[in-house]
Amino acid sequence: MIDYKLHIPGPVDVSKGAYESLTKPVMGHRSPDFVDLYQKCQTLLQSLFMTDDPVFLSTSSAWGVMEGAVRNLSEKKVLCCMCGAFSDKWLDVSKRCGKPADALSVEWGSHIDPTELDSKLATGEYDLVTLVHNETSCGMMNPLEDIMNVLSRYPEVLSVIDTVSSFSVVSIPKDKWGIDVILTGSQKALALPPGLALFSVSERAFERAKTIEGRGYYFDFIEFLKNHEKGMTPSTPVIPLIHGLHYTLEKIFEEGVEHRHQRHAQLNQLVHDWVSAKGFELLPEKKFASKSLTCVKNNLDIDVAGFVKTLREEKKLSIDGGYGKIKGKTFRISNMGNESSESINYLLEQMDDILPRFQ
Amino acid sequence: MIDYKLHIPGPVDVSKGAYESLTKPVMGHRSPDFVDLYQKCQTLLQSLFMTDDPVFLSTSSAWGVMEGAVRNLSEKKVLCCMCGAFSDKWLDVSKRCGKPADALSVEWGSHIDPTELDSKLATGEYDLVTLVHNETSCGMMNPLEDIMNVLSRYPEVLSVIDTVSSFSVVSIPKDKWGIDVILTGSQKALALPPGLALFSVSERAFERAKTIEGRGYYFDFIEFLKNHEKGMTPSTPVIPLIHGLHYTLEKIFEEGVEHRHQRHAQLNQLVHDWVSAKGFELLPEKKFASKSLTCVKNNLDIDVAGFVKTLREEKKLSIDGGYGKIKGKTFRISNMGNESSESINYLLEQMDDILPRFQ
Numbered sequence: 001m002i003d004y005k006l007h008i009p010g011p012v013d014v015s016k017g018a019y020e021s022l023t024k025p026v027m028g029h030r031s032p033d034f035v036d037l038y039q040k041c042q043t044l045l046q047s048l049f050m051t052d053d054p055v056f057l058s059t060s061s062a063w064g065v066m067e068g069a070v071r072n073l074s075e076k077k078v079l080c081c082m083c084g085a086f087s088d089k090w091l092d093v094s095k096r097c098g099k100p101a102d103a104l105s106v107e108w109g110s111h112i113d114p115t116e117l118d119s120k121l122a123t124g125e126y127d128l129v130t131l132v133h134n135e136t137s138c139g140m141m142n143p144l145e146d147i148m149n150v151l152s153r154y155p156e157v158l159s160v161i162d163t164v165s166s167f168s169v170v171s172i173p174k175d176k177w178g179i180d181v182i183l184t185g186s187q188k189a190l191a192l193p194p195g196l197a198l199f200s201v202s203e204r205a206f207e208r209a210k211t212i213e214g215r216g217y218y219f220d221f222i223e224f225l226k227n228h229e230k231g232m233t234p235s236t237p238v239i240p241l242i243h244g245l246h247y248t249l250e251k252i253f254e255e256g257v258e259h260r261h262q263r264h265a266q267l268n269q270l271v272h273d274w275v276s277a278k279g280f281e282l283l284p285e286k287k288f289a290s291k292s293l294t295c296v297k298n299n300l301d302i303d304v305a306g307f308v309k310t311l312r313e314e315k316k317l318s319i320d321g322g323y324g325k326i327k328g329k330t331f332r333i334s335n336m337g338n339e340s341s342e343s344i345n346y347l348l349e350q351m352d353d354i355l356p357r358f359q
Numbered sequence: 360m361i362d363y364k365l366h367i368p369g370p371v372d373v374s375k376g377a378y379e380s381l382t383k384p385v386m387g388h389r390s391p392d393f394v395d396l397y398q399k400c401q402t403l404l405q406s407l408f409m410t411d412d413p414v415f416l417s418t419s420s421a422w423g424v425m426e427g428a429v430r431n432l433s434e435k436k437v438l439c440c441m442c443g444a445f446s447d448k449w450l451d452v453s454k455r456c457g458k459p460a461d462a463l464s465v466e467w468g469s470h471i472d473p474t475e476l477d478s479k480l481a482t483g484e485y486d487l488v489t490l491v492h493n494e495t496s497c498g499m500m501n502p503l504e505d506i507m508n509v510l511s512r513y514p515e516v517l518s519v520i521d522t523v524s525s526f527s528v529v530s531i532p533k534d535k536w537g538i539d540v541i542l543t544g545s546q547k548a549l550a551l552p553p554g555l556a557l558f559s560v561s562e563r564a565f566e567r568a569k570t571i572e573g574r575g576y577y578f579d580f581i582e583f584l585k586n587h588e589k590g591m592t593p594s595t596p597v598i599p600l601i602h603g604l605h606y607t608l609e610k611i612f613e614e615g616v617e618h619r620h621q622r623h624a625q626l627n628q629l630v631h632d633w634v635s636a637k638g639f640e641l642l643p644e645k646k647f648a649s650k651s652l653t654c655v656k657n658n659l660d661i662d663v664a665g666f667v668k669t670l671r672e673e674k675k676l677s678i679d680g681g682y683g684k685i686k687g688k689t690f691r692i693s694n695m696g697n698e699s700s701e702s703i704n705y706l707l708e709q710m711d712d713i714l715p716r717f718q
Contacts, residue, residue, distance in 0.1 A: 006386070028365070064419070193598050
């Protein structure tokens with residue numbers, strides 16, 4: 001029985017309006033009515049992605065596109081920047097696609113150091129770098145602009161940047177920074193239900209893809225491009241979430257993108273202040289702390305599982321008790337989506353109310 | 360502006376109740392609340408698929424699973440049974456996955472002849488056969504039981520059967536007929552919006568998959584199995600459509616599966632009667648005509664595009680004007696999903712009303 005509000009780092013709380021938009025009528029995906037919906041989203045998406053390249057709609061989770069990017073873009077060797085659960089997994093996924101791949105690995109909570117990346121790329125071994133901008137498992141945001149500066153010195157190396165939990169939270173100027181593939185999902189800061197991934201591909205990445213064998217069909221970037229030119233998707237798309245996307249994009253531009261970024265920064269600061277006030281610490285260095293969620297180090301050794309359970313059952317608020325190997329050693333609070341200072345302060349007050357029981 | 364009712368062969372008309380089910384709250388897909396939803400669907404799905412094997416939920420269109428099956432199950436050579444737009448494409452998709460593949464090809468509208476399949480398999484060249492049970496582009500239903508009888512004599516050859524537009528329309532006893540992979544999509548006879556594929560995999564297909572390199576992650580059958588054992592999906596699932604699936608499964612079992620099959624057969628007969636009464640013909644032989652949709656041969660040389668457009672604009676009913684190379688030479692009428700004799704008779708009356716204008 002879902003009688004609680006989601007403050008986990010995705011899926012996050014979905015607004016009534018967004019839910020209602022899912023019930024708009026479906027249509028044939030080769031019909032002019034679908035093309036109209038696609039085109040209306042496209043204009044707004046290119047603006048939000050800060051790109052002149054097409055923005056594609058993939059009926060999948062982000063992992064589908066993350067795998068697809070590796071299949072489309074590498075034939076030499078992939079360098080996977082690893083700093084948490086999701087970025088770590090990308091190495092395994094690359095190998096499972098039959099691609100040679102190496103790790104540039106740091107401890108969970110640490111960031112990818114642009115200088116170390118530089119040394120790795122200087123070997124000339126790689127043709128693709130994978131990076132998770134905002135490691136959701138650790139609440140850590142990599143220094144993307146500095147990383148892209150390094151990559152700009154290696155024109156033969158393409159970049160795939162997962163912005164699943166940072167997209168629309170902070171400014172990520174795709175074209176200006178020279179990102180080749182940027183991808184995100186519907187259920188994080190866009191605050192839609194899961195089931196739709198969004199991604200944008202650079203011209204030179206299309207050129208590379210054309211030369212790569214074994215791309216398949218479902219995630220083939222060239223198929224996406226060919227269909228995009230007709231205002232369509234290669235395969236039958238998840239129309240309810242595309243209706244939802246259109247609704248959400250209109251809301252984002254009503255609020256204003258700049259204002260949205262500021263709001264997320266402010267709400268994130270409220271959570272950080274609570275963390276300090278209680279004597280907790282952040283898992284990552286403050287400088288690299290995510291703006292979309294907070295990963296709290298359990299330095300006070302509270303009963304995280306009990307705290308999370310009681311908050312959900314008594315207060316009807318759901319935060320996360322830590323991911324994978326740092327479960328219980330951390331807990332995570334999302335400020336993504338439609339949150340306000342009222343809703344975040346309410347959450348923090350309710351947490352305050354029960355915290356003493358678990359210390 | 361979607362002010363018309365869908366009678367195209369998918370997506371089909373979605374009921375108010377099914378739309379409303381999409382707005383049920385999302386939850387974390389690693390939470391007990393998700394496991395509960397998954398398990399509730401699973402019991403009903405295994406009954407509907409007539410299988411003891413797990414039934415998986417893939418956040419993709421059916422093409423994702425169709426590609427996945429080839430990547431998971433073939434290392435020797437795929438034999439693609441080709442009899443229409445979708446089955447033809449499977450050959451191309453197989454090759455794009457880097458798999459050697461041959462065609463067993465018949466004219467659009469014709470069926471796959473079990474004897475010809477037998478001859479092909481007798482060469483010993485193949486380890487996988489792909490077949491579209493009900494070719495949506497041609498309204499033709501292959502003689503699946505006879506085809507499975509042939510396949511039963513080649514235990515080293517696995518079968519992938521696309522039942523996208525026949526699942527829940529006719530009885531397809533997966534285990535009894537020895538189907539290795541059966542797959543379908545949400546937007547055809549299940550009458551949900553698109554975005555979710557369902558598939559079930561046999562024990563020996565899992566065994567084969569374990570030996571195949573390059574399966575990747577997103578459509579890896581072994582990942583689906585591992586997660587299934589926990590009541591979960593490998594990647595973040597399209598939760599609104601899983602809520603919708605649960606709603607729909609309950610409705611199907613309320614009606615009764617047998618009754619559902621009979622209803623579809625009766626509605627299909629109403630359309631066939633109309634076809635004969637007007638002097639049209641079916642594209643396929645009557646014996647192999649689909650029970651879920653009718654592909655009408657335009658032997659009277661009507662203006663199909665004008666007929667379809669006027670029906671949609673004046674009568675607010677959308678049928679299909681033919682697919683691919685038989686566009687205009689055929690038109691298609693779906694009786695899938697929640698249709699009744701009232702709704703089908705209404706459609707036929709409205710078609711009658713305008714047809715003389717296009718003859």
